Amino acid sequence: MTTIDWSTIDTVLLDMDGTLLDRRFDDHFWLEHVPARWAVRHGTTVEHARTHLYALFKSQENTLNWTDLDYWSDRLNLDIPRLKQEVGHLIAVHPFVVDFLLFLKQHHKAVWLVTNAHSKTLDLKMKTTRIGPYFDGAISAHQVGLPKEDDRFWGALQRFIRYDPARTMLGEDSETNLGTAERYGIGYLVYISRFSSLIPPAASQRFTSIEFFSTLIPAPGEMTVTVSRG
Secondary structure (H helix, E strand, O other): OOEEHHHHHOOEEEEEOOOOEHHHHHHHHHHHHHHHHHHHHOOOOOHHHHHHHHHHHHHOOHHHHHHOHHHHHHOOOOOOHHHHHHOOOOOOOOOOOOHHHHHHHHOOEEEEEEEOOOHHHHHHHHHHHOOHOOOEEEEHHHHOOOOOOOHHHHHHHOOOOOOOOOOOEEOOOOHHHHOOOOOOOEEEEEEEEEOOOOOOOOOOOOOEEEEEHHOOOOOOOOEEEEOOEE
């Protein structure tokens, strides 16, 4: 069990896709929608498109290209931002996210959206979900120049957000990114196990895990919560 004392936390950094937003949209977009459109353009089967594109996607894992819409538009000869708008109705905020953001603002925490997502993706999702005003700001890894999977990211983030790692919480659906944050010294690390509404949640064996952010909201008048670890 892990006890979280909110009086010892000044800054909260939150990932976007899978953490605040249902990753159903992203999984459907890259694994189904893009292959279908690419197959039509190239006169091939969707099965062939998936095989070809999945290999391309994997080759760019843990790099900024992974989420760079301009890169993929050029590489695939498709208008990726336009294709995202075609399935934009699937963009959805996880349950209890807004409740959690309201709790943070009511207790005067600095709240930052820190994402690997490209700026065009960030713009689309903020316009669709309207959760942007709950944050002090949003930083994309493309601004930082490094993906969150890189150990150097969290130090480089200090150029944009001044924060004390020991008094900071990070919420993520990526154990890799939590690992780089842990090595930098970020004090409170929370894994979001219910990253997609279509995939059964599985707790992390390394990090404190939650399905919903309501788990982190203390009872009225309290400032501590106890959460199962892994």
